[in-house]
Amino acid sequence: MNIMIAGGSGFLGNALARSFLADGHKVFILTRGTHSLPGTQAVPWDAKTTNGWGHLVNEMDVIIHLAGKTLASWPWTAATKKAFHDSRVIPGLALVEAILQATQRPGIFIQQSGINHYGLSGDLADESTPPGSDFLSQLTVEWENTTKPLEELGLRRVVTRTAPVLDKKDGLMPLMALPVRLFVGGPMGDGKFCIPWIHIQDWVGAMRHLIANDNARGVYNLIAPVPTSNAEFNRTLASVLRRPYWFPVPAFLLRTFLGEMSVLIVEGRFSQPKRLTESGYRFQFPGPREALTDLFS
Secondary structure, eight states: OEEEEETTTSHHHHHHHHHHHHTTOEEEEEESSSOOOTTSEEEEOOSSOOTTTGGGGGGOSEEEEOOOOOSOOSSOOHHHHHHHHHHHHHHHHHHHHHHHHOSSOOSEEEEEEEGGGGOSSSSOBOTTSOOOSSHHHHHHHHHHHHTTHHHHTTOEEEEEEEOOEEOSSSTTHHHHHHHHHTTOOOOBTTSOSBOOOEEHHHHHHHHHHHHHOTTOOEEEEESOSSOOBHHHHHHHHHHHHTOOOOOOBOHHHHHHHHGGGGHHHHOOOOBOOHHHHHTTOOOSOOSHHHHHHHHHO
């Protein structure tokens, strides 16, 4: 297959591209830089228009939209929040334009989104749960709606509402592990809220599963199936790293220091991958003990 990944130069895109390359597929990375993973083809784009790359859509079997500024960007100023929005929505519009102009369209389009779609509190959420009213929830709504017109073309579109992806060297995991490594690990706030996560191998596995399943359409939650509280996750992390598990970090201190960004670590709603498991996907790392042991053993 020919596979195009927008935002493919990050650690998620690289992990997915390696998996595709290992199976002999051709991978094209839309990038604003000049370098990409060895074995892939770097395709320059400005993440705004179809100039210089739009014609390649005619050759693609799969297009994956991963573009977006990382939410782990402190502080969350008005300019930063605008960048979160624009780096997701504007590239999506360009991808839709390229597909509309194509004479040969891809078999599937995958739209990355976030598990924070469902808001900060409430009962266990699944794919049918309505969005929250907070900033991150509304951001995912706009992000997803950007490429919704593709469904009107009859194109198979899959929306992957993804939890933070755990990887030993990249993403949020090194930052999450740092306090524990420094012997000051403990729960954040009261520790009762959900900490959503998915192991990098399961994220890649789920993406490959959805591409291969011709019946896969619509929204899928990419999150580990075992609901995990912040306290349980950090206690397990301390155990795996053989470090002590101390007193909680007061939520008000985190909110004072991090501002609005603190919602990433002191608030969260429990969600489940209902449609993903119903489609037949089997998690390699369903719980935090298995996942963290694999990453740090």
